[in-house]
Amino acid sequence: MNLKRLWQTLNYFEVIPLISILKRPTTNYQLQTMGLILVTGATGGVGKRVVETLLKANYRVRVLVRDGQKAREMFSDRVEIWEGDLTIAETLNPKLLQDVSAVICCTGVKVRPVEGDTPTREKYYQGIKFYLPEVVDSPEMVEYKGMKNLMQVIKPHLRSDERLLFDFTNPNQDVKEFWGAVDDVVMGGVSESQIRLVRDRAIFSGNVSTANNGGFASVRTRNFSTPLDLSAYKGISLRLQGDGKRYKFIMRCEGKWDGIAYCYSFDTIYNFSQTIDIPFSELIPVVRAKTVPEAGVFDSSKIYSLQLMLSKFEYDGALNPRFAPGIFGLEVETIKAYGKQINTPQFILISSAGVTRPGRPGIDLEKEPPAVRLNDQLGGILTWKLAGEEVVRNSGLLYTIIRPCALTEKPGDKGLIFDQGDNIKGQVSREAIAQLCLQVLNNPEAVNKTFEVKETEEIAPKLDYSLGNLKID
Template sequence: MSKKQRQPWDFGRFLSTLNDFELIPLVSDLKKLFKSTDRSSPKQQNSTMGIILVTGATGGVGKRVVARLLSQNYQVRALVRDKEAAKPLFDDKVELVQGDVTRPETLTPRLLDNVVAIISGVGTRVQPVEGDTPNRDKYYQGVKFYMPQVVDSPQQVEYVGMKNLIEVVKKGIRSDTKLLFDFTHPTEQIKAIWGAVDDVVMGGVSESSLRLEQNQAVFSGNVSTANNGGFASVRTKNLTPPLDLSEYEGIELNVQGDGKRYKFIIRCEGKWDGVGYSYSFDTFANTPKTIRIPFSELIPVFRAKTVPEMGNFDPSCVYSMQLMQTKFEYDGALNPKFSPGLFRLEVSSIKAYGRNVNTPQFILISSAGVTRPGRSDLNIEEQPPAVKMNDQLGGILTWKLKGEDVLRQSGLNYTIIRPCALTENPGNKALIFEQGDNLKGQVSRDAIADLCLQLLRWPEACQKTFEVCEDETPDQGQTKQAIAALTTD
């Protein structure tokens, strides 16, 4: 191409690309400084994690679970009876869905959209008998026992409610996928993590963007071969920390294209211009398509040249992902479906698929003592008040046990936690785990909330029911080993 045929190069857009991906040291350092001092800007959420649904989120343990999930950058959806009343209790990053487990018509399939696990703290509301104490908080904090009464029907909440919830969960949750980017529910966090990387970085004039519109992401633009260019792409900034997808087989894209061939590129190193692992896929015009990209079929490339000596893709440290429209295939070959000009690829989600390690899908916070009412081998007078007053409280423990049974028979991967008496103490003590429902003692709500988050990641916890209380010794980090030693149901 002669100099007269060359098109003007947009140096400003080149600098903008480097700046967006923090490749200009001074500007990047200044941006980080202002981010750290600007208290008005929202905390960046890790949009690459699946959604955790929390039920009973306004309760003592539920609120703590939500706070801890947010601190670890999970996306959180909370099922609440009264959305407006719940808003003051939560960060604005919590997605509130109004519904009631006792009313199945309020539990729509939308509740489970892109949910990877549920932590349920739903329980019958119990409060002191009116006039028994002017300070209700004392009862909940276990400072002194006051005469309690139930506000709800234990049968409806603990048993029927669990049946209603499980029915929706079984239809809506999948165990073999992990949602990485959900473009059907776009957020500012998702928008901020993606940016354009076009051939302007090599002197070309192609231009593209990723727009969030109508419950999808639209990768579109104009590819030009001028100035020896010919590619446009959008790429994530480096994920910090990198994702560990070693439990999965590959990446799943849900797209609708324009009949052209595209590339998906994923990187297991944090370098800007390093080796990527690429996969080409074809689309059909205006036709939805699910693209499954096995990790084993990813091709190591450096600037469209294959580098087989780099070996297989390492899914344990995923730093970035990229979508590309390009005239280049591999090693000098051309994309057979390429034509310069406008292009459009609509993306609804990016997931990891083929999970080969099962972790809990449903964590239920139940109660110690659920099997004790009516047990002939126990002295009822030596049991906690809730056991002795089970009948007066509407059979609350009996119905909790029936609710547990619904979960055990559901076919889901579950863990059932039976805490002993809950307290407001700091959760810094070692935990004691037993099975058989004979354990007595106390345990901090903080400790139970921390335990729930740990169990989300432990296959050792699946299909197990256990009681838990605190020891007098400090936590020694032995919880995982203790859970692994428990017997499955």
């Protein structure tokens, strides 16, 4: 028995508690809270706050911006940056939506004071003094035609039913250090394997041997610090390229080193890319390749580890029909959960309060905010925002449309008031709108609802984001 390799394996996976505490690895790989979020208009006043809020909540973020250099200066390498213009359909690549699970649209026509503004636009943002505004772009192009162009790209490609767990096409060092080899050396064998990050994929490879009654090689994750809850999904999807051999994918719903494992065997095609879907309902409970039916069905609400294995054994003494000792290699691009029943918003639009008021009978323009009074002078900005809302409502996607009252740079610590019917007036912080977007992402109560929002006068230690009392559009 190779005692050195056995010691390294047991220590790496913290099987020996005292030694593991003394030499605990520094890596702390964090699985993403959910899939990739696309933010449009990410360098604007609300957009940049939405991005920062998502990053703090451990989301992966992709941004669509006109000015890539400005986005790089603002976000550095913390987000994926795509350049494009909603008003020019040809600049919107369908690959923009790859792995995206939800879109937050903060895009809007740029409005600026005609004159008298400070360099930082502080007075304009704070509403301390009103300056006559003007639009920079065409509201029709940005608010309406731009929304139509965006929706044409989003609808066929948005995937909210998946959750990306490991993306080996865009890895970091923590990913490699979170996976380690568990070979038959733990049983006295001499097989050897490893996982390497090469050519935008993880390669599980090695040399499997039947010497010393061995015959398996595998790579396994350390236990997640918090068990992974995938109860909303149907199974695991692997995107990979194999070598013609038959492998096993293994998960555990307990934190024991050598407890019950749930297995699924799958065949690969030599040098051919495949997507392998593994339903949770088809996982087989085993202990060292012996089935244990009394263990019951797999509990996908508490997943502790994942594992890939090549073994000469199938189950209960049967042999793997495609096993052969020697060199092997399995190339993995992604590991995802699939089959989520979608019940949360796929598309969140930041619109504006007042969009239905221009031309509404009985409106006293003297008592309305500047955007309503000056709608015609501003190219019909609110009229075209409303038209953009209709594009979203008619898209067939699960959506939420947020209509903030006058936006400010104040801290987002005030209570919030939600209403429908487009009648309320007031102010609301951009910070509060960013936090609201985060809450809406995972809130089934927000689906297919349009609402206005403003702040109260009082500071609220904990904001109430309940939307259950609002009507569906």
